[in-house]
Amino acid sequence: MSQRSGSDPRAQLPLFDPTQLPVEPARRPHLPSRAEEREPSPAVTPTAQAKPAATGPGETVHAGALQGLPPHRGGVLKWIGNKHRVAASIVATLPKDFSLYLEPFVGSGAVLAELAPRVAIASDVLAPLVAIHTQVQRDATGLVEAYRERVVASEASGSREGKEAHFRAVRARYNATPNADDLLFLARTCYGGVIRFSARGDMNTPCGVHKPIRAETLAARIAAWQPRVAGVRFEVADFEATLDRAGPGALVYCDPPYSDSEGTLYGAQAFSLQRLLAAIERAKARGARVALSIDGTKRSGRKIIDLALPERLFESESLVDVGRSMLRRFQMEGQTLEDERVADRLLLTWPT
Numbered sequence: 250m251s252q253r254s255g256s257d258p259r260a261q262l263p264l265f266d267p268t269q270l271p272v273e274p275a276r277r278p279h280l281p282s283r284a285e286e287r288e289p290s291p292a293v294t295p296t297a298q299a300k301p302a303a304t305g306p307g308e309t310v311h312a313g314a315l316q317g318l319p320p321h322r323g324g325v326l327k328w329i330g331n332k333h334r335v336a337a338s339i340v341a342t343l344p345k346d347f348s349l350y351l352e353p354f355v356g357s358g359a360v361l362a363e364l365a366p367r368v369a370i371a372s373d374v375l376a377p378l379v380a381i382h383t384q385v386q387r388d389a390t391g392l393v394e395a396y397r398e399r400v401v402a403s404e405a406s407g408s409r410e411g412k413e414a415h416f417r418a419v420r421a422r423y424n425a426t427p428n429a430d431d432l433l434f435l436a437r438t439c440y441g442g443v444i445r446f447s448a449r450g451d452m453n454t455p456c457g458v459h460k461p462i463r464a465e466t467l468a469a470r471i472a473a474w475q476p477r478v479a480g481v482r483f484e485v486a487d488f489e490a491t492l493d494r495a496g497p498g499a500l501v502y503c504d505p506p507y508s509d510s511e512g513t514l515y516g517a518q519a520f521s522l523q524r525l526l527a528a529i530e531r532a533k534a535r536g537a538r539v540a541l542s543i544d545g546t547k548r549s550g551r552k553i554i555d556l557a558l559p560e561r562l563f564e565s566e567s568l569v570d571v572g573r574s575m576l577r578r579f580q581m582e583g584q585t586l587e588d589e590r591v592a593d594r595l596l597l598t599w600p601t
């Protein structure tokens with residue numbers, strides 16, 4: 250499966266100007282009916298120019314983010330490397346006065362949903378993953394029903410062997426024709442949400458041992474998720490194309506594939522850290538602020554991933570503990586790795 254666009258995206262995509270978008274109110278939590286699903290939904294819910302909003306003496310909120318949303322629990326997608334557990338800490342580190350939010354490695358969108366930006370572009374190189382996000386916005390009933398059908402068929406297959414055979418059949422269908430419905434089921438039922446591809450581009454993760462969440466739980470999570478992503482335009486794009494749209498006032502959060510361990514995950518074959526750092530440098534020079542999550546320490550902090558970072562590109566950093574590594578557990582064939590802890594470095598192009 251080819252997951253990169255071949256042309257130079259910078260030749261086609263101008264800096265994104267949120268003030269040029271028509272204004273409409275944020276949508277409410279809502280699973281659309283079949284009739285509604287057929288209508289095209291607006292891609293972006295924009296905002297007026299963002300300003301820090303005072304909430305009390307000396308206190309500010311994210312002016313670039315939607316306010317007063319009910320809390321959400323649990324992600325729509327199970328995705329290796331997701332930031333669900335630490336999304337609140339990451340968001341707390343981000344500035345509050347941005348006019349446009351960009352997330353070029355959106356994955357399952359943990360930070361995106363936690364932040365709930367008013368105007369955003371979120372992209373990923375994996376097209377069926379992006380299709381899941383757009384269906385959550387536009388066609389959630391269809392997505393939930395497709396998930397329900399697969400879970401029911403899996404349960405009806407009875408034995409462990411039957412479930413594995415059903416999983417392999419869905420995986421084969423996905424590999425023949427990559428699509429959102431099958432990917433959502435595979436991500437929710439495969440081993441640890443590890444979306445791993447063979448050199449040929451086939452998803453090859455085995456069936457997990459856990460019981461997948463029920464369709465009703467998925468529907469509830471989507472309902473809580475929808476208002477949080479109402480202002481987001483989801484796009485299939487290489488990270489460089491998205492980063493190159495960040496102008497003054499933009500905030501970018503990058504969560505790329507781990508440089509030392511995720512070479513065969515998602516569409517990570519197309520990823521290059523040097524290319525990312527160069528794009529961040531250009532975005533910073535244009536006046537955007539960029540936060541980058543990257544491998545920090547592994548094995549109880551004993552191993553420090555050594556990266557050659559351009560001098561003065563990042564002006565501050567913090568360590569975020571992300572817990573035990575699901576990927577290492579997968580690589581070690583299910584052993585419990587008691588001392589396997591991972592901490593991400595959060596590098597910031599601005600001083601704190």
Ligand SMILES: C[S@@+](CC[C@H](N)C(=O)[O-])C[C@H]1O[C@@H](n2cnc3c(N)ncnc32)[C@H](O)[C@@H]1O
Binds near residue numbers: 330331353488506
């Ligand atoms: C570590 S995951 C992001 C996880 C996300 N923060 C979350 O909470 O789920 C990295 C993502 O980068 C995507 N990716 C890999 N190579 C890419 C590229 N060249 N351009 C854009 N996205 C890419 C993968 O498909 C994957 O979803």
